[in-house]
Amino acid sequence: MRGKARLWGHPKALDIVHRNGKWFASIVLEIDDTLLKNSRKTDCGVIAIDLGCNDAIAWTNGEDNGLILAPRFFRYAEQIIKQLSKKKRRKRSSNFKKKQKASRRWKKVQKQISKLYRQVANKRQNWVHQQTTRIISSNSTVVTEHLEVKNMSAKAKKGKRKKQKSGLNKSILDVGMGMIKQSLKAKLDDVAGVFVEAPTKKIKPSQTCPKCGHQEKKSLDQRVHICSNCKYTQQRDIASCEVLLLWYSNQLPGFGTNLVGADDSSSTSHTRKTAASMKQLGQRKRQKSQTSPEDVETPGSSKPSQG
């Protein structure tokens, strides 16, 4: 057997699974909460990260900053999968109506395809774990902007941009932005860290200058932030990280923020505390009923870790 648990505890369950021609063992351990919390260093740094498609993760902690290039796991495998799918179409597939079973050759190609998909998924998961562990290792507070991967990767309905949008969607899903966030949340939860989601629409991290607070719209292909007001120049994603970090520490120029509007840890719902007239309330209700309900992830407090 390969791999090991981050922390050893009292074994509770063992599952042995035979999947896609391979054997897997999954052991569930019960770990003492205090042991988990003591397992990390007492370093309590704050880091702001920005998730993107070109540069998967941009980060800054106030002194250092950097970029992590987006891996393109699926993009690499895509061509081979396409070729194999074409091959598969020429073989005899199963047909329930004709009482026809899939040929041995069809099954063989199908096996190759599912193997590739599995490899892509494994590589991506491994990468996400590595990156998030590295982020958490020296920071107990992670600030990022609130984004809806589901909304972002929704299909474009009509028009010329359809193909363009589907390409962007592939990139978003290939990076695994949702996975990175979930993994960060879970790992921070384990060590009693804080995951902060900034209200994107309110502070506009990608449009604000971290030095003077001047706001200016940028197009998507504009990769460098150059402030027209104070001439501050910085890589686009790092600049928005700097904005997030300043917002978190309450030092964003020209922005009298406090943390009331912040989404703390794993909540995805926005609580509105301002008083409103009846007319406004009615409008809000209508808006709410139109939008589909957000799926709220339940933060597991004491999860057994799986190895």
Ligand SMILES: [Zn+2]
């Ligand atoms: Zn500026």
